[in-house]
Amino acid sequence: MYNFNYYTPTKVVFGKxxxxxxxxxxxxFGGKKILIHYGGGSVIRSGxxxxxxxxxxxxxxxxxxxxxxxxxxHLGLVYEGIxxxxxxxxxxxxxxxxxxxxxxxxxxxxxxxxxxxxxxFYDYKRKAxxxxxxxxxxxxxxxxxxxxxSSVITKEEGLVKRGYSSDYSRPKFAIMxxxxxxxxxxxxxxxxxxxxxxxxxxxxxxxxxxxDLTDALAEGLLKTVKENAKILAKDPxxxxxxxxxxxxxxxxxxxxxxxxxxxxxxxxxxxxxxxGGLYDVAHGAGLAAIWGSWARxxxxxxxxxxxxxxxxxxxxxxxxxxxxxxxKGIEAMEDFYREINMPTNLRELGVKATDEDLVLMAHKCxxxxxxxxxxxxVLNEADMLAIFRASM
Amino acid sequence: MYNFNYYTPTKVVFGKxxxxxxxxxxxxFGGKKILIHYGGGSVIRSGxxxxxxxxxxxxxxxxxxxxxxxxxxHLGLVYEGIxxxxxxxxxxxxxxxxxxxxxxxxxxxxxxxxxxxxxxFYDYKRKAxxxxxxxxxxxxxxxxxxxxxSSVITKEEGLVKRGYSSDYSRPKFAIMxxxxxxxxxxxxxxxxxxxxxxxxxxxxxxxxxxxDLTDALAEGLLKTVKENAKILAKDPxxxxxxxxxxxxxxxxxxxxxxxxxxxxxxxxxxxxxxxGGLYDVAHGAGLAAIWGSWARxxxxxxxxxxxxxxxxxxxxxxxxxxxxxxxKGIEAMEDFYREINMPTNLRELGVKATDEDLVLMAHKCxxxxxxxxxxxxVLNEADMLAIFRASM
Numbered sequence: 001m002y003n004f005n006y007y008t009p010t011k012v013v014f015g016k017x018x019x020x021x022x023x024x025x026x027x028x029f030g031g032k033k034i035l036i037h038y039g040g041g042s043v044i045r046s047g048x049x050x051x052x053x054x055x056x057x058x059x060x061x062x063x064x065x066x067x068x069x070x071x072x073x074h075l076g077l078v079y080e081g082i083x084x085x086x087x088x089x090x091x092x093x094x095x096x097x098x099x100x101x102x103x104x105x106x107x108x109x110x111x112x113x114x115x116x117x118x119x120x121f122y123d124y125k126r127k128a129x130x131x132x133x134x135x136x137x138x139x140x141x142x143x144x145x146x147x148x149x150s151s152v153i154t155k156e157e158g159l160v161k162r163g164y165s166s167d168y169s170r171p172k173f174a175i176m177x178x179x180x181x182x183x184x185x186x187x188x189x190x191x192x193x194x195x196x197x198x199x200x201x202x203x204x205x206x207x208x209x210x211x212d213l214t215d216a217l218a219e220g221l222l223k224t225v226k227e228n229a230k231i232l233a234k235d236p237x238x239x240x241x242x243x244x245x246x247x248x249x250x251x252x253x254x255x256x257x258x259x260x261x262x263x264x265x266x267x268x269x270x271x272x273x274x275x276g277g278l279y280d281v282a283h284g285a286g287l288a289a290i291w292g293s294w295a296r297x298x299x300x301x302x303x304x305x306x307x308x309x310x311x312x313x314x315x316x317x318x319x320x321x322x323x324x325x326x327x328k329g330i331e332a333m334e335d336f337y338r339e340i341n342m343p344t345n346l347r348e349l350g351v352k353a354t355d356e357d358l359v360l361m362a363h364k365c366x367x368x369x370x371x372x373x374x375x376x377x378v379l380n381e382a383d384m385l386a387i388f389r390a391s392m
Numbered sequence: 393m394y395n396f397n398y399y400t401p402t403k404v405v406f407g408k409x410x411x412x413x414x415x416x417x418x419x420x421f422g423g424k425k426i427l428i429h430y431g432g433g434s435v436i437r438s439g440x441x442x443x444x445x446x447x448x449x450x451x452x453x454x455x456x457x458x459x460x461x462x463x464x465x466h467l468g469l470v471y472e473g474i475x476x477x478x479x480x481x482x483x484x485x486x487x488x489x490x491x492x493x494x495x496x497x498x499x500x501x502x503x504x505x506x507x508x509x510x511x512x513f514y515d516y517k518r519k520a521x522x523x524x525x526x527x528x529x530x531x532x533x534x535x536x537x538x539x540x541x542s543s544v545i546t547k548e549e550g551l552v553k554r555g556y557s558s559d560y561s562r563p564k565f566a567i568m569x570x571x572x573x574x575x576x577x578x579x580x581x582x583x584x585x586x587x588x589x590x591x592x593x594x595x596x597x598x599x600x601x602x603x604d605l606t607d608a609l610a611e612g613l614l615k616t617v618k619e620n621a622k623i624l625a626k627d628p629x630x631x632x633x634x635x636x637x638x639x640x641x642x643x644x645x646x647x648x649x650x651x652x653x654x655x656x657x658x659x660x661x662x663x664x665x666x667x668g669g670l671y672d673v674a675h676g677a678g679l680a681a682i683w684g685s686w687a688r689x690x691x692x693x694x695x696x697x698x699x700x701x702x703x704x705x706x707x708x709x710x711x712x713x714x715x716x717x718x719x720k721g722i723e724a725m726e727d728f729y730r731e732i733n734m735p736t737n738l739r740e741l742g743v744k745a746t747d748e749d750l751v752l753m754a755h756k757c758x759x760x761x762x763x764x765x766x767x768x769x770v771l772n773e774a775d776m777l778a779i780f781r782a783s784m
Contacts, residue, residue, distance in 0.1 A: 001635055003407025008400055014651070015395025213616045213636050213643075220608030228604065243393055244605050247651065251605070256648075259406070259639065 001260035002209040008254045010147045011173040014247065018175045019137050022052055022094070023059035029133055029172040031092025034063040035085055037105045039070065039097040043139060046183060052096065052137065064088050069097060071283065072154045072161060072276050073104040075119060082111035082118065085132070093134040095171075098192075099143025099283075103151035105134050106169040122153050122162040124370075131168035139180045141246040142192035142284060144199055144253025146174035154277055161277035162368065163269075174250065178242035186236060190340040191284025193229035193245055197222055198287045199253040202269060205298070205305050206375040208262035218257040219312045221248050226313070226336055233340045265375040268294050270368065271387060274361035279351050288342035289349040293391035295330045298377035299323075305376070306330070346391050358388040393652035394601040400646045402539045403565040406639060410569045411529050414444055414486070415451035421525055421564040423484025426455040427477055429497045430488040431462065435531060438575060444488065444529065456480050461489060463675065464546045464553060464668050465496040467511060474503035474510065477524070485526040487563075490584075491535025491675075495543035497526050498561040514545050514554040516762075523560035531572045533638040534584030534676060536591055536645025538566035546669055553669035554760065555661075566642065570634035578628055582732040583676025585621035585637055589614055590679045591645040594661060597690075597697050598767040600654035610649040611704045613640050618705070618728055625732045657767040660686050662760065663776060666753040671743050680734035681741040685783035687722045690769035691715075697768070698722070738783050750780040 011028075013021055026034060034056070036049075043049050056063050066081050084090070085108060095105035109132035111118035120126050136146045145151060150165040181189070200218050225248045231241040251257065258264050271294065272286040281289075299306040303322050310316045310329020314336075318325065334344045343349040353361075366372070366381035373379060379387070403420075405413055418426060426448065428441075435441050448455050458473050476482070477500060487497035501524035503510035512518050528538045537543060542557040573581070592610050617640045623633040643649065650656050663686065664678040673681075691698040695714050702708045702721020706728075710717065726736045735741040745753075758764070758773035765771060771779070 001407075001632060003410060004404075006404040006406065009403075011401075012396075012398040014398065015393075018395060211632075211636060211639070212620065213613065213640050216612030216616050217609050217643075220612045221605065224605045224608050240393060240603075243652070244603060247603070248605050251609075260635070 001211045002262060004259050006255055006259055007167055008147055008170070008256070010171045010254075012147070012176060012250065013173060014176045016177060016179060018177045019048065019051060019180070020055065022135070022137060022175060023055045023061055025135060025173045025175070026061055026092060026094065027059070029092070029135065031133065031135070032062065033088065033090050033092070034061060035081065035088075035090045035093045035108070036063050036065045037069060037081065037093055037095050037101050037108065038065070038067050039101050040067070042183070043096050048137070048139070048180060049096065063094070064090065069101040069104045071100050072152070072280055073100045075153055075155045078104050078107040078111060078118060078153060081108035085112045091132065093132050094137070095134060096137045096139065098138065098140025099145045102136055102143070102145040102171070103153065106131065106145070106151035107153050108132070109134055109169060119155060121164040122155075128166050128168055131166065133172050134169070136171045136174045137180070138174060138176045138246070140184060140188065140192055141181055141242070141249040142195045144196065144249050146171055146176070147250040147254040150253075152273070159277040160364070161273040163273070176246050176250070178239055178246045181242050181246060182237050186233065187285075187341065188282070189232050189236060190229065190342050191282045192249065193225055193232070193340060194284035194288045194337070194342055196245065196249045196252045197225050198268060198291065200257040202266045203258035203261065203264040204309065205265050205302055206261045207302055208375060209260050210305070211260035214257060214259045214261065215308070221252055221257060222313045224248055225252075229340050262375050267374040267376075267379055270365055270373065271384060273368070274365045275351065277364070278357065278361060281349055281351060285343055285349055288337045288344060289346050289351075290387070290391055292330060292334045292344050293387050295333070297383065297387050297390065298374070298379075299326050299330065302376035353392070355389070358385060358392075362388055393603045394654060396651050398647055398651055399559055400539055400562070400648070402563045402646075404539070404568060404642065405565060406568045408569060408571060410567045411440065411443060411572070412447065414527070414529060414567060415447045415453055417527060417565045417567070418453055418484060418486065419451070421484070421527065423525065423527070424454065425480065425482050425484070426453060427473065427480075427482045427485045427500070428455050428457045428488060429461060429473060429485055429493050429500065430457070430459050431490070431493050432459070434575070435488050440529070440531070440572060441488065455486070456482065461493040461496045463492050464544070464672060465492045467545055467547045470496050470499040470503060470510060470545060473500035477504045483524065485524050486529065487526060488529045488531065490530065490532025491537045494528055494535070494537040494563070495545065498523065498537070498543035499545050500524070501526055501561060511547060513556040514547075520558050520560055523558065525564050526561070528563045528566045529572070530566060530568045530638070532576060532580065532584055533573055533634070533641040534587045536588065536641050538563055538568070539642040539646035542645075544665070551669040552756070553665040555665070568638050568642070570631055570638045573634050573638060574629050578625065579677075579733065580674070581624050581628060582621065582734050583674045584641065585617055585624070585732060586676035586680045586729070586734055588637065588641045588644045589617050590660060590683070592649040594658045595650035595653060595656040596701065597657050597694055598653045599694055600767065601652050602697070603652035606649060606651045606653065607700070613644060613649060614705045616640055617644075621732050654767050659766040659768075659771050662757055662765065663779060665760070666757045667743065669756070670749065670753060673741055673743060677735055677741055680729045680736060681738050681743075682779070682783050684722060684726045684736050685779050687725070689775065689779050689782065690766070691718050691722065694768035745784070747781070750777060750784075754780055
């Protein structure tokens with residue numbers, strides 16, 4: 001195992017009606033002038049935003065609002081948010097929504113507190129020294145951004161999708177009421193479950209430094225999400241299943257399931273980021289569409305982990321060679337994706353890419369990761385292209 | 393499941409040589425004048441303290457020192473620490489050691505920042521409004537105090553042992569180098585493993601609000617500690633096993649393994665506190681000596697949980713009635729205690745208590761918990777006495 005840091009300062013307030021604590025929490029963390037950042041109109045239509053602003057009004061907390069965060073959130077809106085915060089002397093951002101709202105809130109927070117162009121951070125040019133404090137009211141269980149140090153932004157010019165991670169951006173608090181996720185379309189719920197599992201699977205399939213404890217926690221989390229995703233596919237209003245998935249979403253990406261290893265593989269995410277940049281597909285569905293092809297391409301280089309995954313997470317029978325068991329685990333995972341109506345290739349995802357598109361995505365991906373990357377297997381541009389082609 | 397808060401702001405820096413980061417971390421959290429609080433001479437004899445003070449000297453961080461923290465740390469030393477901190481304008485406490493040093497550091501921190509008698513907090517008379525910031529260099533994996541909100545102090549007069557919990561006392565950072573635990577006597581290592589497992593078992597055996605995810609994490613943690621405790625009983629210098637146990641110690645008591653439930657049972661701890669107050673026994677050994685008697689007294693009132701524990705943690709065969717399976721799980725746990733040379737009753741613990749002593753302990757325990765307490769089964773003074781008698 002390797003040395004590691006573990007830092008999850010976010011105060012989680014979890015359960016029914018917890019959004020009613022928003023003013024108390026903002027005050028606890030010193031917010032005086034708030035930017036409420038959100039996505040589309042669903043948080044307004046559902047009445048959530050009115051409940052929130054009523055409380056802020058009652059508690060005399062000043063706020064301004066900025067909507068419009070979209071999946072694969074755009075840099076243009078981030079710039080707009082930065083200018084708005086500077087003009088209005090905002091000292092705290094409240095993101096109301098899912099990963100899109102939280103991620104662009106983080107980017108706005110970097111932009112307000114660091115000089116220069118905020119894209120520099122996402123373009124690997126420099127590191128942030130601060131971020132505006134931010135809080136979250138989560139309405140979609142998926143990205144884990146509510147406890148994580150990471151955010152992903154898409155630059156419209158060239159559709160470049162990039163992530164940046166820094167402890168400064170970890171939210172001060174995260175309000176998580178599973179009831180707020182009940183009205184999500186089934187497809188988005190399944191995308192969320194996929195994303196959650198992938199955050200832990202990216203940390204699981206590695207060739208270095210794995211710990212028994214981290215593995216046990218990761219396997220427990222993966223099995224829990226798998227079972228509850230199946231429940232939600234049939235019974236979307238099941239509060240307990242919503243709660244299991246929502247809490248798992250935070251723990252899957254706050255660092256817990258990677259302690260002691262080499263940092264994880266992350267190539268499925270990198271490949272999907274190119275898809276997401278070019279086609280604006282749902283992130284979770286993109287991950288599901290890529291994962292099987294990635295897994296079949298790399299599993300022989302990471303056989304003990306794929307075998308362990310097959311036995312302990314997918315619970316396949318312990319019979320046959322290690323390779324056979326590993327392949328059965330990959331197949332079982334794809335069967336699970338089908339069971340929750342997720343795609344297992346680009347066609348099912350609805351992406352009609354030409355081979356030229358695949359070549360372009362592989363090239364952008366290789367440039368984005370600095371040539372080659374991966375832990376289960378180190379992949380170069382040719383490998384990336386081979387995986388994209390296999391996923392058609 | 394119930395609503396819950398989860399708040400673990402402690403920055404964990406885990407692995408080899410991490411104590412070398414102590415000055416950097418103290419500066420990060422604003423410490424200027426430090427009280428280094430420790431226990432016996434082992435941290436001095438091992439050379440750890442010199443490594444620490446050399447770094448502080450080099451980085452021009454002022455410090456004073458207070459040793460003498462003992463297992464079941466005493467209120468007298470806490471008072472002494474409070475006076476010293478006030479006199480020397482200390483603004484940060486560095487605890488170097490195990491739970492004893494950390495717990496008395498927390499109590500000192502409360503005493504410096506809140507007026508009045510610090511014992512009031514432990515005597516349930518009032519709540520703390522602040523605590524001096526503190527950091528930890530951990531040398532014993534056991535109490536989980538390095539990430540927890542709790543501390544336990546013993547008042548010499550009447551040997552009253554009481555705990556107090558507040559988020560204010562959660563350490564700012566915890567440096568955890570598993571190598572620092574390698575020189576522990578085997579008995580203390582086994583006591584630590586017992587304490588770690590009990591922190592999660594207290595949260596596991598409940599009659600309310602359990603979540604699948606919390607259970608999966610708890611079971612994974614318990615199995616990991618069980619296996620690695622057995623490794624350490626034979627190979628105490630095994631770095632990886634030390635690391636597994638050390639990290640589990642923090643996660644077992646930072647709140648993670650109780651999310652969503654009713655708060656846990658905690659009666660084994662309460663009963664052991666009376667033992668620890670009266671006989672100054674090692675906390676972990678005291679827990680092991682009580683647990684079996686407690687479990688047999690309560691398991692019928694919490695049968696689904698005892699069955700789940702038997703199957704998923706102790707991995708007993710799924711055959712027979714639920715009661716039979718539950719009892720097999722309790723027996724397997726006691727077998728495990730024997731395997732790592734822990735006592736399973738008061739005799740083996742070396743406590744020669746008269747029946748009058750048991751009556752006194754049960755009475756003090758009942759008073760301490762306000763009459764009755766427990767989740768697996770609510771226990772009153774007569775129940776407590778029955779368990780003490782069964783544990784002879």
